[in-house]
Amino acid sequence: MSQPASTLSEASPSNRFALAALLLGGAAIGGSPIFVRLSEVGPMATAFWRVALALIPILVVSLVKKERGPKPQSLSDYGMLALPGVMLALDLAAWHLSLTMTSVANATLLANLAPVFVTLIAVLFFRARTSVVFLMGLVLALAGVVILKGGPAGLGNGDLSGDGAAMIAAFFYACYILAIGRLRSRFDTIRIMLWSTASAAVCIFPIAFFFEGQMLPATAFGWSILFGLAFVSHAGGQVAITYALAYLPPAFSSLTLLLQPVVAAILAWALLNEAIGMMQALGAAVVLAGIMVARTSRAPA
Numbered sequence: 001m002s003q004p005a006s007t008l009s010e011a012s013p014s015n016r017f018a019l020a021a022l023l024l025g026g027a028a029i030g031g032s033p034i035f036v037r038l039s040e041v042g043p044m045a046t047a048f049w050r051v052a053l054a055l056i057p058i059l060v061v062s063l064v065k066k067e068r069g070p071k072p073q074s075l076s077d078y079g080m081l082a083l084p085g086v087m088l089a090l091d092l093a094a095w096h097l098s099l100t101m102t103s104v105a106n107a108t109l110l111a112n113l114a115p116v117f118v119t120l121i122a123v124l125f126f127r128a129r130t131s132v133v134f135l136m137g138l139v140l141a142l143a144g145v146v147i148l149k150g151g152p153a154g155l156g157n158g159d160l161s162g163d164g165a166a167m168i169a170a171f172f173y174a175c176y177i178l179a180i181g182r183l184r185s186r187f188d189t190i191r192i193m194l195w196s197t198a199s200a201a202v203c204i205f206p207i208a209f210f211f212e213g214q215m216l217p218a219t220a221f222g223w224s225i226l227f228g229l230a231f232v233s234h235a236g237g238q239v240a241i242t243y244a245l246a247y248l249p250p251a252f253s254s255l256t257l258l259l260q261p262v263v264a265a266i267l268a269w270a271l272l273n274e275a276i277g278m279m280q281a282l283g284a285a286v287v288l289a290g291i292m293v294a295r296t297s298r299a300p301a
Contacts, residue, residue: 030263102162
């Protein structure tokens, strides 16, 4: 990482800006379930258009910047730049599949286990050191997500295979976050996003085409939903997260992204008239408390 994180509470101006970018990115991605819910094409086709259309603004920015940062020098560099996209494609495919096999609550909750996988992988394979305070924040934030989704009683109406697919999605999203974090020490945000988004589109297209068939939405509204998903949730959200990973530890970054289900609940209330009760409000507060606790600690770098 370009800047080691000791205690996140003692952040430099760059770290504070990165934290703001991370929160903004998490909020942008939090709106993705709403776009997916309103999409006129299948979940895999929606995932393809999410990354394919996002290439438009990313490519425009890349051409304007003329890619002044370091360039890949070897075949392994190109492979490492494409790797996050492969991980993201597997994450999206598994999560969208889980939404058709288990309850939405189960799929959303289990897919948000990514911070657990990030922490485990960082500690076991990269010998990263963490603190008890960070782990307490992680547990607290995860407990908040469980409360947000209706508590343990709300998790009994899913299918085990669908639950397993959601956990697989969480694992691949953790791999995506870690791969992006490693690349940010060498390449700039736009180069990483261009390569990872393009490779994700290439990986998802055959899955969508052969398993769903219908790739094109029928109306202008359907296209607007796909463009919103691509421009807001992916191009906006993922670019902000990729930028933040140059300054913040991947484990803390993945923990902060637990804001996504909070944002999704708020948007579902505002746009889809889905009620927010005391349980959801309490869960959101606990998630925020867990993130604040983790922010004062040493996260695995």
